[in-house]
Amino acid sequence: MSADLDLDRAFAGNPVPTWLRDFERRPYEALDGLLLGAARLGILSAAEPTDLLARWMDQLGDPFIGFLDTALATWIGRSWRTPILPGAAGSAALTAAAWIRAADTIASEVRLREAATELRHRLPSDRNFLAALGEGPSRDPEGRAWFAIARHQADRVLTPWWWRFCTLPPDEPWYHGVYGVQGLRGLPPPANEGAGFRIEVAEGLLRLADALAQRCDDGWLDQSAARAEVARIAQLMQRAFPFPERWAHVWVECRERGVQGDLARSWLDAVLPSVNVGPSSRRRPLPAVPQRRPDWQMRAQVIAGSLREHFEQTLPRATQLLDEQTEYAEKTGDSYNVVRTACSFASKIRHSHPTQALIWVELAQRFDPWNAYTWTTMATVLLALHRGEDAMSAAREAFVRFPDEPVASTTLADVLLKTGQFVEAEAQYRDTVSRFPANVVAHCGLGDALLKQEMAAEAEAQYRDTMAHFPANVVARNGLADALLKQGRAAEAEAQYRESLNQWPDDPIIWGGIGHTLIAQRRWGAAVEWLTTAARRFPADPFIRTELGVAQKGSDAGLENVARPGRQASPSATEAVEDPAAQPAATPAVELGLQPEDEESPQVPAANAQVPDLRTSDIDILVNDSFLVRRWLRAMASEADREVPGRLRQRARDLLERLAGARDHHADAAQAWALLSLEEGLRADGLTLLRQAVRRFPGSVRVRYALARVEREMAVLERKRLDKDTERTVVAPWKQLAVLEPRLAPVAWLGEGRAWLSLLDGAVAEGGARRAFAQLGRWVHEHRPADEQSATPGNDTAPHRREGVYAWYADEVQRTLFGGSPIRGRDDLADLQPLRDRMEPAIAAQLDGLEEQLVMREARV
């Protein structure tokens, strides 16, 4: 393709720039050269390529802009997902610069529509590609691409994205918040609003201020940086929408609502007009700022109460309510109501109307992908739709995003169990039990997983242990009965059920269980009699009805063999606790179209090595899966009386092969492959790959973390001594991690302390370890939940109560690394021996897991 620009006429006899001649002949190649800095520019060599394009667009106008638009669109299409462009001299930085130039050019000219469309088509679903090239706000191709898209919006489809940026979810760098506000600014006005002031832009600013204040409050962001960010964006937006009276109106109303925190309010007070008076406001009332409606909560409760029983009649009211809440969320970014309502409704009908439930839970997740409830509900809804693979994806994602939420952990285990992955389910339950020992669902689930593997004796022990700790839990008791039955101890099972019946006389599971044990004992008459009574009490219970049929048939024919699984072949402990009434009769996974129950199941990825064009979602699955498989291997390895099942090992090897095809193109895949290779004993290969990957994906926190970890592990294995070189390769990467992502400071301190101790030789290493662990100890002391702190002897300075993922993390670190002693400074670490003792392999593996959990959550790439 060539471009007819009629340059001689445009330049009226003056010399035509060489690059324009090149562009006229071969637009794509010329543009590629310009973006990468290889173009023939003569004396213009020192100019910024973006400046040159801006000048020429101004000077030459439409013909040039049209050809440039097409060339840019082609360039984006061809270059996407190429970590280092072929003409970039092997430099990720140059590749990043080329993307920034392309994005800034698109942002600067509204007529570059084709290129903008191409970028928009790719970015939202594959943003990690550009994120892996980023190195902070001054080299941020992803951010610049969002900015370009923000400037070219012809519809409001991206609205939830912009609100998400404004609220700074955990995996978003703080300097991306501005793109949320810019995105809202670039939205076409809603149909009923004209041009002029935009309330949603003002609301976006307010939300961002709060989100930045939260980062400051958590200790991850310097207050002066946050204040400057808010002030700058407020200035820019007031310049874009010069309506001081309207700004004042929004700000005054917001203050009256009292939703803004003190810190954010102090910043905004300094930059927003706050006096809502003026001649025009007295003449004409200003439009109201959108508000939550006070009746929403009540309506949601009423609708939820009747959805399951009267779905058709209730659906219009449910839709109406969600429409109102959606509209409010789109205008204000306040998605609390719509997310809560949509999840609640979806949860109510997930078994009876799973298709509608899915629509609602997707709505909730569109607004708030950082709400654990949306993910766990999504997983259960997908299970109900017999979409086992998708349910697994949602459950995995929930686990990675919410390591502090036991329900995310048990939901994953439950999905594994229901999709026939019993070994994995067992490992996941074991992991959950060790992290959340008070979680009864995990204890029961572990028994269930053992039972499914025909390990009835082990299951029995597990249920008995659970009953000892949770005597009031019916699921454990029923599980025990089932385990006894599986061992041919039907009479004992019956006795167990009958004991439970005293406590839970209205539990249909117990009623059905007793009938089942009677059948197993071939006590046909008793079974028929018992089940007939049970069927009268629970006429809708399919299991009881089925068992009654079996008993009657047995009674008639004197059947010998009735050894069939009981009701809770794969009981959902989670659901039993969550919503016992919603529990349908268990349907075998095979019937659900989920996972075949044999060990060599096709759900385990096939061992085909090369997957040349994996979708991003496929990569996400592989990466999360590899994270989990490593956790499961550790969980099983920690059981002294349990061999690591070959199935898990095979799964790890399969993943290694699948990831190998993607590791050069995806930062996540490189990190996952390297850490798996570590697990498989291929340390040198992992190290080599990561050293390359860190250059290829300079913005990937995950890759940097993996490299730091492998270097440390190699130092331990090779008994490396402390010198300048090992300090640079083993210790320094941990410090860099905190620079790249401040929220990973606890991981960086933990990793650095361990790195120092991994090196042989004396005082210097010990001093370094003491420094790093003291910082970590102080952080832990400040962030542990107050009730945990109060249990710490000698605690008299417990700060205000903390909660959430950092409180959980601090508590885990205290428990795993420091034990019972609070660490408030270096003086508490005079003797490092207790910490050295914690470096032994079993605890080190737990510490590895802790490091990685936060990295996986906080670092998107």
Next chain:
Amino acid sequence: MGPFSTLNAAFASFLFRRGAAPQDELRFVARNFLLDEGIVLDRARSYEAAGAAANHADDASWQTFHRAYLLDAVNKPRPPGPGSMLDPEDSDHCAETFRHFDEASPFLMTDLGLDLIRTITLDFVRTMTGETLPSLRALSDRVARANCEGASGGPDHDALDAILEEWLMRVDGRPVFAGFWEDVKDLFGPDPDSDPAAWADELRDRCGLAHHDPGVLGPVPILVFRYPVRDVLRVRGTDRTARLLVAPTVLDSTHSPAFCPAPGSSVAGHTVELACHYELPRREVVHPPVDFRARHVLRVGEIKRPVPADLGAARGLHLVYLQERSTRPDYASTTDRDLL
């Protein structure tokens, strides 16, 4: 001659060959690489390690490797958040330019109150901030006029501050090329209305900014900053009253045909006077980043006159000056015999 004339035979051969080719202005860049005596050996080796010091097949290859080197070693990403100091030990964020410097350099003692001058295009700011050219130009002009009247704040200043902050957030930590106010102050009147008509063209010529060429770009709108040395970011390890101003080298920026390195004994560089006036060349330094603000805005203008056609003549005159000033009559005699 500089270290690249001997460090790597293949690259030296490429440079001599490219420097002798008569085709275009890039030959001056090749000559500069041979000439530049200000490059410390560590930097030359770093350039070599980046693959840039090689026997390149063509200009495009050299340019690409040079750009890659710049981005990897010089134009470092700025750390997120506020930074009051540049740490030479921080290889992730400190440009090589400021990691290897002569602690005895007299420029470290430059008066903090001395004013520097820097010219950028308005396009550079507007493409990164989403501002329109007319509104940015108008705002900057109002601020420049207010600054002349001694104003230091107000809504326009606040607005331009926000725009400049937004711009600087997106610009990497590249070394800043600057001149001295003393060397160009005669181009400006007490306020914009009193300026000589073609001050922007003249400023471009004096500062050797050949890439601002209206002949091929159309009129180039520019923004001129005037700021005290005090506002330059401090470098850790230097005295509180010191700022790092160093002579620029070929490794501090993209290939620039209008650049000419100073002899090794110089503490500052000198710009090539594009209009071939045989005047005292103006001093040029590079320094760590500055947080440019509205109060620094001196003028907004437009370069309209094309760059004089004969860059070779300008370079020739410049080299004659350097030979005289440095008492090095043989300076550049190997590389630029055709011009001397």
